[in-house]
Amino acid sequence: MPFEATITSIHRMTPRVKQFVIEADDEFDFEPGQHTTVRFERDDPDEGEDEQVVRPYTATNTPGGERITLAIKRYDGGTASVYMHERETGDTITLGDLGGNLTLQNTDEDVVFVSTGTGITPMMAMLKQYLEAGTGETQFFYGEKNQEDIMYRETLDQLATEHETLSVVYSLSEEDWDGPTGHVQDHIEGYLDDLDRDFYVCGVPQMVVDTKDRLDGLGVPDDRVFSEGWEDGEVED
Known part of the structure; x- marks a missing residue:
C-alpha cells in the first residue's frame, strides 16, 4: 500500500547523484537489497490527463527504524529522477512497500x-x-x-x-x-x-x-x- 513519507535530508554524492534520507510514521519493513517505489502524478499532454508515475529505488541502509536512504541519479530525460532531484528537505513524497528478489542468501558463504x-x-x-x-x-x-x-x-x-x-x-x-x-x-x-x-x-x-x-x-x-x-x-x- 502506498504511504506518505518526508524527506529529512538531501546530500549531493556526485555531480549527478543525490542521497535522500526519508522518514515515515512507521518502521520500514524490508530485507537489505530490496527496493521501494516513488509514486507521483504528472500531466500527460498527449492524453490530456494525469499520468501515474511509479519508479523503483533501492534502500542503501539496513532495516531497523523509520528511516531509509535512497541514492538517485538524475537523468536529463528521466521523469522520476528529475522529480526527485527537484525535491527539497521537508517535502512529502509517496512511497510503495519494499520488495524485490536481490537479497543475501547465505551469510556463511564467501x-x-x-x-x-x-x-x-x-x-x-x-x-x-x-x-x-x-x-x-x-x-x-x-x-x-x-x-x-x-x-x-x-x-x-x-x-x-x-x-x-x-x-x-x-x-x-x-x-x-x-x-x-x-x-x-x-x-x-x-x-x-x-x-x-x-x-x-x-x-x-x-x-x-x-x-x-x-x-x-x-x-x-x-x-x-x-x-x-x-x-x-x-x-x-
Whole structure:
C-alpha cells in the first residue's frame, strides 16, 4: 500500500547523484537489497490527463527504524529522477512497500558483489548486512565511467579499512587512472583465486547478462549467482 513519507535530508554524492534520507510514521519493513517505489502524478499532454508515475529505488541502509536512504541519479530525460532531484528537505513524497528478489542468501558463504552505476545501491545494503552477520570473505567490484561518478567511495574505503575480510576494486571505463579500467566484470578472475563463492550482480541489464555469462564460462554454478532476475528479458540477442 502506498504511504506518505518526508524527506529529512538531501546530500549531493556526485555531480549527478543525490542521497535522500526519508522518514515515515512507521518502521520500514524490508530485507537489505530490496527496493521501494516513488509514486507521483504528472500531466500527460498527449492524453490530456494525469499520468501515474511509479519508479523503483533501492534502500542503501539496513532495516531497523523509520528511516531509509535512497541514492538517485538524475537523468536529463528521466521523469522520476528529475522529480526527485527537484525535491527539497521537508517535502512529502509517496512511497510503495519494499520488495524485490536481490537479497543475501547465505551469510556463511564467501561473497562477491559486482555492480555498475546505481546498481551499487542494493549492494551497499547487503554489504553492510554481511559485514555485521557474515562469517567469510567479501570482494566488492564496482564499475563507473570516471572517478567523480564513483558513489559511496569514502564509505567503501572506510569499511575496507575496518574489515580485513573486505576488498574493494573500482574499475573505470572512460578514464585513465592508476587502477583497473574497462568493464568491471572483466577483472573478476584477476582478483579471485577461488571462485567457490556466492555472486551478487546488479547494474544495467547488458552488464548483468554479460557478467552471468562470464561467470558461467568460469564454471560458477547458476545457483551461486544472484540478480533481480528480469535482466535477461531486457537484452536482445
